Amino acid sequence: MRWIFVLLPLVQDSNPVDLFFEAEGPRKPSGPAEDAVFLRRLTLDLAGRLPREEEIRAFLKSRDRAKEVDRLLSSEDAATYFADLWMQWLFDYDFEIRDLYAVDFSALHAWLKKQFQEDRPYGEFVRALLADRGNRKERPAVNFALKHVRRGEPPVKLAVMSARLFLGRDIRCAQCHDDPFVESFKQEHFWGYLGFFRPLAASGYGLEERENQSYGGMIADHMGEKRVAPRFLDGRLPEKDERIGDALARLTLSTPEASRAIVERMWRLLMARPIPPKLLAALAEDWEKHGGRIRHLLRRIVRSRAYQLSSAGGGPAREAYLAGPFKAMNLVQFMNSFSDAFDLHRWHDEMFRRAIKDPKALEIFKDREVMRLFFHKWSKDMVFPKGADPEATDSTGTVRLALKLMNNDKIQSMVISGWGTLSRVLSKKSRPADRIELLFLTLLGRLPQRPELDRFVSHVESATFPEKGYEDVFWVLVNSAEFLFVH
């Protein structure tokens, strides 16, 4: 078992993930992912972007996986990536123009980033999102509620999102009827839970509590609104004189579901498979014991043997965790990789610079985070098939994305030897084989194998104009399945 030897330095601290799979009995997993493949996977998973040439070369020398995990986790890119993801999660992957007025995106993003950078305990993070009140710049966590509360409407969406994110529960059915699958979950539970959010209202530039808010009008009627006093999903009630937000945070964080929800979310993010229930319990317990910090959880998962396996193989083997994770890039990973490959950062900067200078542009569009949200929305439409719930789908690669990447005029105008990545590669190296090698490293995070190298070199050499040949190679690599998948 060669791979155990390779991975041994990583598993000295009894990782509950490894312990779980060991206890499953004898298993024949695929071999470990090769170093370059592992680094690409890890960099995409922890920093949301492709590894850079220097990083790959350094890692191929050091081969120190544990050090690489820590280096990436403490990088600014990791904080930005997880802040980007939380923005998508908190906003349910969408926003409307009205949200641009209601929410301070920059303040929230900066706050989310700081939580990750300082590795604040997850409990504090949840408490802020559920219980903070006040000005949206001073208490940036209130922007979560501000996104979902609307004047004159019961805060159903906010309750649904809070239960989904912080308890891992889908409570939507019970808005209209008793849950047919969970006997203990009745319609009154939904409305009791909603009671915690009912007093919330946007006021000026912040979030406040108002007593006895009523929601008249047709929308409330349609939803069969029930006015029930705050009562947690498991029946517990707020203490006397307890602030309602504090009560909600306390009740949420004192359920076992709270830890499990975040453990499961991160597991799915990295492993792209359901987590076995026993492992979930063990990992959640380990996580709580170690202070409930996100980085510990991420470290546990990516340092496990299951994460480090090669992804090659069949679906059933992967389902059984006999192969490593294989998944399409999520929308943030795709946007970052796509921007890196096509050197769009320059273009983004230019767009933002123009927006700031434009006297006619609305103030709300002069927010860098707002612009990034628009990019991520575009990315979502490219990566996910129509109607697919990004939380639930594992399919990707729409015809629309294929048409854009293969043929869109604006994108093709960047697949030229005089632009971006390709122009840098061509000016840095002169031998065809070196150029192809650098293109592979930059776009796919690995060196070409011999036959691949030969094939592409001969393609370039047989082209009437060599630079056209390199353009073709660049086109092939960015359109390849290998580019689009985290493997």
Place this chain on the structure above:
Amino acid sequence: MSIECGCGRRDFIRLTIGSSLAAFAPLSLALQETRTSRATRMILLWMAGAPSQLETLDPKPGCGKFQAIDTEVSGVRISEHLPKVARRMKKISLVRTVHSKDPNHDTATYLLHTGYRKAPDTSHPHFASVLANELGGRGDLPGCVVIGGSPPAGSSYLDSESGPVVFDKLENPAEDVKLAKGVSRERLEKRWKLLREFESPFVRNHESTALQERTRAYERAYRVLTSKRVSAFDVAQESDAVRAKYGRTPFGDACVIARRLLEADVRFVEVMLADWDTHTDNFNRHEKLLQTLDPAWSALVGELSDRRMLDETLVLWMGEFGRTPTVNGSEGRDHFTRAWSVALSGGGVAGARVVGETDEQGMAIRSRPVSVPDLFATVYSCFGVDPRKEFTTQGGRPIKILEGGEAVKELF
């Protein structure tokens, strides 16, 4: 300022209860099956944001600012801002009593594209995917094309080949299918061969549905790009006179493209016209939108009829719900689900019919309520698709194409 329709809240409740009782009244008027033609293709004109029935197909004197005008069908009156549509009314039938219980844009848009309420655990296919799946594809171009926005549903548990291919911009949807500058067809073919060769080991080594989907999407895209029929997306190949008839707006041009796509054997085209969510400034905004809609819709029906395509082409005009008969303080109308209008032409639907009647203020249904499943049963029946056919979801649950609903026989 607010304009009242003289309809108090108590009346409102009474009328609503009355109308839901009416739904149980026996509909013994079922007509004999007398259809002479079947639909084989379809255009959906999707009015995103929910247009006001009062400012379009079910005008109520005194409940707004627009006048009603006569149409070429005596006794049928529609908004004064749809004069060209009024002159096509012999080819168009109206249903004025569609109703639902969903006043939220996203979930109602889902309902009106799938026939199902959005459920947390199941996704349902776009009804066009059902049609494409049941009737089969016909050529290089995709079975379903959506122009001008994002539909709320895809192929779901059906074959992904039947999923809608989306061209999000109304303006110049051909942008992505016209060969890029500097890339000849030969060069694209060469690149494609090189791509296939390069990635085949990776694809072989990873068994994954997501990867299969991606690869099929690429194959489909390549087939579209290299198809002779891709020129159907090029509106510039139409004469100025034709484009002028449709209004020469992005929406009008997209309707021309929709017709061209059907001629190139695409089964289903959805063209979206957005911005109907008029909570403020309802009347001015509707007037402007109707100026875009009127020529495009009427020219589309007219041309399909002139080219003898209408008999087998169903044209459906609808949004996700209607708008309140009462006008709010911002001169707007809010969401209204108790009675709104849709319009159908061709595909075996008789023209000049009006199904259902709302009361004087448009607050309630007076006769012949039509549920959303009824509407979908009607569409499926135009194509001879059995809505009771069962599929299995990805989660392994049996699911019918449609749950409940009876085709509106008065339309045939």
